[in-house]
Amino acid sequence: MIRVGVNGYGTIGRRVADAVLMQKDMELVGVTKVHPDYRVETAIKKGIDVYAANEKALQSFRNSGYNVKGVLDDLLKRVDVIVDCSPEGNGPQNKLIYEASKVRAIFQGGEDHELTGLSFVAQCNYDNARGKNMVRVVSCNTTALCRILNSLSNNFGIYRARAVLARRAADPDETGKGPIDAVVLDPATVPSHHGPDVQSVMGNIDVVTMAFKVPTTHMHLHSLIVSLKKKATREEVIEALQKEPRTMLVESKLGFKSTSSIVDMARELSSPRNDIHEAVVWKDSVSTVENEVYMFMAVHQEAIVVPENVDAIRAITASATKEESMSMTDSSLGIRKF
């Protein structure tokens, strides 16, 4: 059993904790939290041990009457792997703490590639992470791009990839974030960081991305324009995408007309938290002209990196092959083809 801790119980941490609970080769030792809010109650109801993120947090918990299991240092003594789901930018200081505790660590895409020197997407570079002490799971958008570009690259070769990312502005419970009625360039300069981030996983691929925020709370929408080295028909591209792990194809004629129809499908299928772990490509958007292929893709910003975190745990502990791990992860999370 791999003993796992989750440092931070926010958008990603909560999901990773639940996913770890579903793995038969892993034990969730506990999670940390800074604030004694309703999320502590939801963790306790699930039987998850809660630790205070630091001494100050411990005092807050005691003042609120919560009996926590200790602080982060106590958790670190009891785990083989810590998944860092603390706020973006905490990575460098937390890395020192994890190193001092001699605990393997997984960071999220909010940190720089340089923090670990290895940016991870399971189907692209699982084996590179085997036995490493620290890896970084890349962001939701980069994860999705890597899956699709991995498929196109392996099947046809990529000459040039261009992507425009319409990003959801806030998660559903982030009530302080905007915009409400505007498109915000994010950033106004080109390229956005996503292109270089894809390169941190896939090497020297020619990829340029442009990004902006739109007033939605669920799913990013990517418009992809990719020149292939080997000319392909749309049927060949669709066939390749259908075979790619963690990639789902949907069609607008079945009612998938927007990002919210994808989420509604997940709600109907009782997916926990309406989560969608797959990169979702509109089959009817896949078109080719000469050697160029176009497609629309939706990306669930909160969920898509969860399977990558689970696989990263197995990769850095060298406890399973890529195929074994991805298979266990996918079947436990119910990753599906629609």
Add this chain to the structure above:
Amino acid sequence: MIRVGVNGYGTIGRRVADAVLMQKDMELVGVTKVHPDYRVETAIKKGIDVYAANEKALQSFRNSGYNVKGVLDDLLKRVDVIVDCSPEGNGPQNKLIYEASKVRAIFQGGEDHELTGLSFVAQCNYDNARGKNMVRVVSCNTTALCRILNSLSNNFGIYRARAVLARRAADPDETGKGPIDAVVLDPATVPSHHGPDVQSVMGNIDVVTMAFKVPTTHMHLHSLIVSLKKKATREEVIEALQKEPRTMLVESKLGFKSTSSIVDMARELSSPRNDIHEAVVWKDSVSTVENEVYMFMAVHQEAIVVPENVDAIRAITASATKEESMSMTDSSLGIRKF
């Protein structure tokens, strides 16, 4: 004096009517309306003669106590040019009416190119419209794309143009339209109609567009990726765009971070209805890699076609050269460089 009528007093019709009032070589004879609503009052307050769009509408107006000047047929007897701003798809039947009245007509971008055989953007093809009986002013998005691509084409040559359009979902007063919290593919297939529409103005240019709707009410946001025949620096591209008529460059460091900052600037400048007639390009987004150029552009969906309508009136009556007309239009509407 060119005697002008406007058939339809909605989003475009109201603006075209006001713009005609500002032209010293034009007389606004009147506008038509179907429903006796508050827009009749606003027209009357401006001293504009209102006609009923048809006999049924005439009865509605009489029942509401409004004294209109007649019906569309009466208006047509008194004008040289009718600007058709009636709902999309009315073009074919209205064309017959205008032809029977021997009145020159201008249609909007909601109609098919084939209706008139000539799709119009002033700086691209003014002279082709001279003396024609009917032209079609293209849609807001196509107008903006044509302006920018005209600049790039004339200065550097275009090898391949790709654009992703994040469309505002509704105009501010369209309270029945969605989405509220979703990105809606529009359409899910690629290409969207905008590429072929650009070709209807600019000929056989290689242009592919992808489009979707986002929950905003003001300004579309275009992400442009254009391969140039002649390699150019970003400074050269910016210089070309600065010289292009009806094109404005803004910078995020001056606070232009979103579509709504552009509109806020128009409000500050007391632009009527907050209108922006220019295609607005973010200077800091203009980037080049090899022979490819990238940029973000904002398009005011309600206003950008207004100068084209005014020029089209002069073009089809052969009453001014392109330069004379564009100059009169721009100075009357206060078209500016920021």
